[in-house]
Amino acid sequence: xxxxxxxxxxxxxxxxxxxxxxxxxxxxxxxxxxxxxxxxxxxxxxxxxxxxxxxxxxxxxxxxxxxxxxxxxxxxxxxxxxxxxxxxxxxxxxxxxxxxxxxxxxxxxxxxxxxxxxxxxxxxxxxxxxxxxxxxxxxxxxxxxxxxxxxxxxxxxxxxxxxxxxxxxxxxxxxxxxxxxxxxxxxxxxxxxxxxxxxxxxxxxxxxxxxxxxxxxxxxxxxxxxxxxxxxxxxxxxxxxxxxxxxxxxxxxxxxxxxxxxxxxxxxxxxxxxxxxxxxxxxxxxxxxxxxxxxxxxxxxxxxxxxxxxxxxxxxxxxxxxxxxxxxxxxxxxxxxxxxxxxxxxxxxxxxxxxxxxxxxxxxxxxxxxxxxxxxxxxxxxxxxxxxxxxxxxxxxxxxxxxxxxxxxxxxxxxxxxxxxxxxxxxxxxxxxxxxxxxxxxxxxxxxxxxxxxxxxxxxxxxxxxxxxxxxxxxxxxxxxxxxxxxxxxxxxxxxxxxxxxxxxxxxxxxxxxxxx
Amino acid sequence: xxxxxxxxxxxxxxxxxxxxxxxxxxxxxxxxxxxxxxxxxxxxxxxxxxxxxxxxxxxxxxxxxxxxxxxxxxxxxxxxxxxxxxxxxxxxxxxxxxxxxxxxxxxxxxxxxxxxxxxxxxxxxxxxxxxxxxxxxxxxxxxxxxxxxxxxxxxxxxxxxxxxxxxxxxxxxxxxxxxxxxxxxxxxxxxxxxxxxxxxxxxxxxxxxxxxxxxxxxxxxxxxxxxxxxxxxxxxxxxxxxxxxxxxxxxxxxxxxxxxxxxxxxxxxxxxxxxxxxxxxxxxxxxxxxxxxxxxxxxxxxxxxxxxxxxx
Numbered sequence: 149x150x151x152x153x154x155x156x157x158x159x160x161x162x163x164x165x166x167x168x169x170x171x172x173x174x175x176x177x178x179x180x181x182x183x184x185x186x187x188x189x190x191x192x193x194x195x196x197x198x199x200x201x202x203x204x205x206x207x208x209x210x211x212x213x214x215x216x217x218x219x220x221x222x223x224x225x226x227x228x229x230x231x232x233x234x235x236x237x238x239x240x241x242x243x244x245x246x247x248x249x250x251x252x253x254x255x256x257x258x259x260x261x262x263x264x265x266x267x268x269x270x271x272x273x274x275x276x277x278x279x280x281x282x283x284x285x286x287x288x289x290x291x292x293x294x295x296x297x298x299x300x301x302x303x304x305x306x307x308x309x310x311x312x313x314x315x316x317x318x319x320x321x322x323x324x325x326x327x328x329x330x331x332x333x334x335x336x337x338x339x340x341x342x343x344x345x346x347x348x349x350x351x352x353x354x355x356x357x358x359x360x361x362x363x364x365x366x367x368x369x370x371x372x373x374x375x376x377x378x379x380x381x382x383x384x385x386x387x388x389x390x391x392x393x394x395x396x397x398x399x400x401x402x403x404x405x406x407x408x409x410x411x412x413x414x415x416x417x418x419x420x421x422x423x424x425x426x427x428x429x430x431x432x433x434x435x436x437x438x439x440x441x442x443x444x445x446x447x448x449x450x451x452x453x454x455x456x457x458x459x460x461x462x463x464x465x466x467x468x469x470x471x472x473x474x475x476x477x478x479x480x481x482x483x484x485x486x487x488x489x490x491x492x493x494x495x496x497x498x499x500x501x502x503x504x505x506x507x508x509x510x511x512x513x514x515x516x517x518x519x520x521x522x523x524x525x526x527x528x529x530x531x532x533x534x535x536x537x538x539x540x541x542x543x544x545x546x547x548x549x550x551x552x553x554x555x556x557x558x559x560x561x562x563x564x565x566x567x568x569x570x571x572x573x574x575x576x577x578x579x580x581x582x583x584x585x586x587x588x589x590x591x592x593x594x595x596x597x598x599x600x601x602x603x604x605x606x607x608x609x610x611x612x613x614x615x616x617x618x619x620x621x622x623x624x625x626x627x628x629x630x631x632x633x634x635x636x637x638x639x640x641x642x643x644x645x646x647x648x649x650x651x652x653x654x655x656x657x658x659x660x661x662x663x664x665x
Numbered sequence: 666x667x668x669x670x671x672x673x674x675x676x677x678x679x680x681x682x683x684x685x686x687x688x689x690x691x692x693x694x695x696x697x698x699x700x701x702x703x704x705x706x707x708x709x710x711x712x713x714x715x716x717x718x719x720x721x722x723x724x725x726x727x728x729x730x731x732x733x734x735x736x737x738x739x740x741x742x743x744x745x746x747x748x749x750x751x752x753x754x755x756x757x758x759x760x761x762x763x764x765x766x767x768x769x770x771x772x773x774x775x776x777x778x779x780x781x782x783x784x785x786x787x788x789x790x791x792x793x794x795x796x797x798x799x800x801x802x803x804x805x806x807x808x809x810x811x812x813x814x815x816x817x818x819x820x821x822x823x824x825x826x827x828x829x830x831x832x833x834x835x836x837x838x839x840x841x842x843x844x845x846x847x848x849x850x851x852x853x854x855x856x857x858x859x860x861x862x863x864x865x866x867x868x869x870x871x872x873x874x875x876x877x878x879x880x881x882x883x884x885x886x887x888x889x890x891x892x893x894x895x896x897x898x899x900x901x902x903x904x905x906x907x908x909x910x911x912x913x914x915x916x917x918x919x920x921x922x923x924x925x926x927x928x929x930x931x932x933x934x935x936x937x938x939x940x941x942x943x944x945x946x947x948x949x950x951x952x953x954x955x956x957x958x959x960x961x962x963x964x965x966x967x968x969x970x971x972x973x974x975x976x977x
Contacts, residue, residue: 195936198750200751374920374922376817377921380824380825384828
């Protein structure tokens with residue numbers, strides 16, 4: 149009997165030891181890269197964002213190609229939004245219309261084929277043939293390839309050509325491999341997509357990657373458009389990291405030892421575009437008072453709970469032409485009241501709202517709800533403008549385009565990425581010049597027209613910065629746009645996830661540095 | 666019966682034509698423009714000339730009736746067109762979303778039946794007793810809570826706290842449990858009361874009293890006679906629910922990331938993706954007509970009076 153007990157004890161001890169050892173062996177730390185699977189939930193990948201699929205030559209899908217590590221561009225932005233070579237080694241500006249780009253010699257597509265001047269030429273030619281925005285941005289007349297270099301000749305002077313090539317539509321893909329039926333492509337990035345759908349992308353490490361070996365074997369990018377679901381998926385451990393959590397949920401992960409947060413300021417600005425077709429907006433005093441009565445600090449610190457930075461002009465401070473280079477009026481309710489009174493806007497009936505010549509100072513504030521910050525901004529101005537005697541009627545609707553077209557609004561508040569290519573020209577040519585696509589308020593200033601004309605032709609980086617500051621200052625002086633705040637983008641991830649951080653350009657997410665410990 | 670089914674299927678043609686014409690008219694009288702929406706979604710920055718070319722390419726520059734006729738001809742030849750947003754064939758995109766919606770519909774209806782019929786009968790049999798009050802109370806609560814709130818509660822308790830089911834996705838049988846339960850709770854709450862009311866009505870009828878007088882056991886009366894009569898009402902309600910569920914449930918699909926037709930329809934409406942919206946309209950018309958037809962056929966077998974009327 150005793151002997152039996154002894155044997156049983158030994159067996160149990162052995163079993164426990166094996167169990168414990170195997171338990172240790174299953175920890176993430178000792179996992180090889182092949183075994184590591186990174187599940188990533190994001191609100192940014194969806195049909196409504198026009199970025200599903202991985203074909204960079206279609207709509208905004210290039211953002212997915214670059215964000216999820218399948219494709220890379222010839223140049224990229226660093227943390228300071230300065231240009232750096234990526235698939236290229238550098239460029240030479242031959243003349244005002246010609247630029248020669250030298251390519252790395254060690255880059256292979258994920259199918260093992262070498263990236264050459266010819267393959268880059270084929271890719272860029274397809275881009276300008278089929279993409280909507282790229283031909284207008286790049287204005288390419290011809291491309292020639294010679295070994296590991298390409299020479300681009302543009303129709304007109306395009307000082308921002310290299311910056312435009314950093315736009316994710318410029319991701320280099322193998323055109324011989326083409327685009328598959330499920331919108332997959334062969335790129336040069338650290339990951340290869342094994343499955344692509346409108347709701348999920350499954351990635352595997354690229355065995356032919358030219359850079360450092362990816363540390364994680366598999367990555368699953370999941371589109372999770374509901375903020376609560378995204379929050380609970382991260383809490384339950386179904387995903388390892390999340391992008392686009394609601395501000396209210398971020399608090400759950402802040403100062404929590406199980407999670408890490410990576411945040412950065414982006415050039416996505418929340419702005420109010422004033423409609424010059426509206427009689428009340430044509431009054432300089434009204435626009436000035438509106439600019440003075442916007443409580444940007446209160447909006448970012450209270451309503452956005454610190455997830456934003458008060459804005460001066462269209463560009464944040466990480467740009468040489470951004471931040472406090474542009475001066476705006478301080479938040480000053482008493483000052484706004486004086487400006488309005490001097491212009492004849494007085495509260496005659498004692499209801500708290502000013503009138504002039506029988507017209508009530510009432511502003512129709514048009515915005516939309518798909519960006520959670522915009523209805524909050526509307527609430528903020530509704531409260532602060534009322535103190536100055538301005539009534540704000542908020543129309544937060546996702547059918548805002550119908551109202552824009554009909555012109556039934558005084559202010560249109562929206563979110564816009566002002567410098568997607570690190571260059572200021574894009575914002576000005578789409579927002580402040582006559583007939584530009586986003587100049588919904590029909591703003592016009594002769595000086596601005598002239599300065600933007602100069603910017604279009606200026607190659608010198610410093611002079612471009614100076615011009616950008618002058619234009620932005622003029623727009624702010626005219627109070628044609630009121631800039632409320634810049635978006636602070638945050639990634640929340642489980643403790644142990646490294647090499648995964650928010651980038652001010654919003655382009656780069658999954659890289660070869662991603663790791664799970 | 667075959668003649669009857671044939672007649673009903675022929676009636677489907679004017680219904681489809683009427684509904685599609687109506688939806689086509691509504692879409693074209695809306696102020697939003699499909700091409701504007703398309704380019705706004707892809708970042709804008711294109712000239713009016715490019716937009717005009719795109720309108721011509723999509724046939725949107727043609728008169729309304731020409732557009733409708735072209736679309737009808739396309740449908741008749743099996744071509745539902747291409748999505749303005751994804752550039753994918755409408756038919757393939759729509760069909761790819763259907764299995765998820767059908768799967769969720771079937772499980773939700775099954776769960777609803779499994780919950781509502783026993784509880785409804787129990788409440789009727791135990792009328793005005795504690796069991797009845799409890800079931801009616803639960804039914805009241807279930808009816809009062811909006812679907813999105815129920816779904817968040819279920820995720821919180823069953824996925825986050827108990828870790829029994831995943832929060833979202835469509836991966837294995839566990840994934841279907843929470844969306845099914847969310848839909849079933851609201852429907853079962855409604856049907857439990859309906860089953861109770863119908864069973865109570867039947868229990869007070871003369872044939873039940875007669876059966877009791879003849880000494881037939883209560884369980885036999887309940888299952889063989891009462892429930893059979895009550896099934897007519899239940900089947901009608903279920904048919905309407907199936908129609909509605911097959912049209913997708915956008916909120917539930919969004920919360921659970923269940924990739925079905927409901928979410929697709931809402932996304933398409935927001936983006937003015939006319940070909941996709943029209944496909945959805947046809948689908949809705951088809952399912953309502955076919956589900957109603959199936960209900961009528963079921964009546965035929967469940968109720969001898971209807972059968973005799975049709976045969977007469």
